[in-house]
Amino acid sequence: MRAEALKGHLDGLILATLANGPAHGYAIAQLLRDRSDGAFDLPEGTLYPALHRLERAGLVTSAWSTQAGRRRRTYNLTRSGGGALRERRHEWQQFASAVEAVLA
Amino acid sequence: MSWLGDFEAELSARGVRPAVRARLLAELADHIACDGGAAAADAGTSACARLGVPREIARQYADELAADDARHGAFAAFAALSCAAVALVVSQITLGRFVGYPGFDHGFSVALSLPAIFAMVVGPQVALIGGTLAAWRAIRRRRATVLAGAEIALVRRRARVGLAAGVVTMSGLLLYTADFIGVVPAWWTALSGGLGVAAIAALLAARRTLGQGAQTVVFASGPSGDLFDDIPPLRRLRGHPLALCLSGALASGTAVTLAEWHAEHSLAEGLQRGIFEAVALTVGFALLGRAVGARR
Numbered sequence: 001m002r003a004e005a006l007k008g009h010l011d012g013l014i015l016a017t018l019a020n021g022p023a024h025g026y027a028i029a030q031l032l033r034d035r036s037d038g039a040f041d042l043p044e045g046t047l048y049p050a051l052h053r054l055e056r057a058g059l060v061t062s063a064w065s066t067q068a069g070r071r072r073r074t075y076n077l078t079r080s081g082g083g084a085l086r087e088r089r090h091e092w093q094q095f096a097s098a099v100e101a102v103l104a
Numbered sequence: 105m106s107w108l109g110d111f112e113a114e115l116s117a118r119g120v121r122p123a124v125r126a127r128l129l130a131e132l133a134d135h136i137a138c139d140g141g142a143a144a145a146d147a148g149t150s151a152c153a154r155l156g157v158p159r160e161i162a163r164q165y166a167d168e169l170a171a172d173d174a175r176h177g178a179f180a181a182f183a184a185l186s187c188a189a190v191a192l193v194v195s196q197i198t199l200g201r202f203v204g205y206p207g208f209d210h211g212f213s214v215a216l217s218l219p220a221i222f223a224m225v226v227g228p229q230v231a232l233i234g235g236t237l238a239a240w241r242a243i244r245r246r247r248a249t250v251l252a253g254a255e256i257a258l259v260r261r262r263a264r265v266g267l268a269a270g271v272v273t274m275s276g277l278l279l280y281t282a283d284f285i286g287v288v289p290a291w292w293t294a295l296s297g298g299l300g301v302a303a304i305a306a307l308l309a310a311r312r313t314l315g316q317g318a319q320t321v322v323f324a325s326g327p328s329g330d331l332f333d334d335i336p337p338l339r340r341l342r343g344h345p346l347a348l349c350l351s352g353a354l355a356s357g358t359a360v361t362l363a364e365w366h367a368e369h370s371l372a373e374g375l376q377r378g379i380f381e382a383v384a385l386t387v388g389f390a391l392l393g394r395a396v397g398a399r400r
Contacts, residue, residue: 025131026138043156044139045111048131049165052124053249056172072134073127 010050011059012088013040018060018077019085025051025073051075059084107151107158108132114162119319120169128165164250167324171251173317174259175242177310181263182239184303184310185231188270191299192228192277198295203288211283220283223276226384227269230392234266237396240334252326260314262396267311274303330397345399349389357382 017023017031025047032040054060059081065074077085105113108129115125132155139154152158199205208217241259245251251259281296332342341348361378365371393399 024134026135029135043152043154043161044135045107045132045155045158045161046164048128048135049161049168052128052165053168053172070134070137071130073131 009092010042010046011054012085012092014047014050014054015059015077015081015085015088018075019082022074022076024067024075028075054081107155108136111158111162114158115165118162118166118321118323120162120166121317121319124169163323166320167250167322170253170256170317170320170322171245171248173320174251174256175246177314177316178238178242178259178263180310180313181267182235184306185235185266185270187306188231188274188303189228191303192224192273195277195281195292195296195299199288199292203292206284206287210287212285213283216279216283220276220279223272224280226388227273227276229384230269230388231266231273233388234262234264234269234392234396236266237331237334238262238266241329244334250324251322252324252328253322254326254328256322258328258330258397260318263314264311265392265395267307267314270307271304274300274307278304328397330400334397345389345393348398349386349393352389353382353385356385 013032014028017028017035020031023031025044028051029042029044029047032042051060051062055062055075059078060075061078062073062075064071066072111132112125112129115128120128136155155161208214208221211217238259241255241262245255277296278300281293281300285293330342332339338348341351357378359378360381361374363374364377365374368374389398
């Protein structure tokens, strides 16, 4: 899938990925790719600006940790991030069912 | 040059501040290491396909950061100005209720009291306009990921005007407090001086917050918008700055005249202060109208 098509949904997809638990950037990119069967293969450098944006908005928090001798930044969903995710899911369901109704 | 080196150069060129840049680069370095480093051995096509085009990512990042910084700065300015407003109100209410206002010529010198009173009357109005307009624009545009460079400049300018006026007001309060040492009780001097100093510290901290990210180069283009976008009922006055200024002067002058007439039981005194208010607003509009987006 083209990165442009993902643009408007990237924040919601990241929040959904973090709903399963804390993760670092590389793991988030892998989860997105795996859970979409490779459809969401976005340029991975774009993930970090999105994560920083979500953090500035208070939807995720992050902290440095050391894993296997490597220093990495792990992201966590906040309470308001969970709320934003529920809102985005609801919006998506409404949108998807409306499109489905028209296309079908 | 490696992809990471290329990206760092792009972030530097866009003025992304060093701490933010270092964190972003450290995260991407870890990402590349997780990937075996193959994708970023050079800045060629394969690295760009895997990670993205450094210039585009840096540009997007800088635009988003600048928008967030400007909004954050506007909110910080508004919060600091609120603290200054509380300091002014508390000092004046306690003076009026428990001590009584001394005559303006009962202190050390009218050369101190008159500029102090002028600053305490005019400063808060400019601070209210600048700070409120900055915060209001930041609230209105809170969901926008990116703001045009001109709009960011407008938000920053409004906040700077508000903060400068806040500092002038609090300096006036400190001058007033110093002028009447010995005339008013020591507890009031301590209270008013303490509140004034604390408020100035808050205003300077907010100025520092507002300055954060001021070096970021914004590429998003578009109009800045103006006062009439922020307050739609005023739209019919767009393009008529003289009418806007006269309407404001008339409204505020009338309000002050009526309030002072009621408070002082003297129409003459009410008119005197009302006219001063109208003139001050007109001068303020001429000097700062463009800075806050009230005229072109």
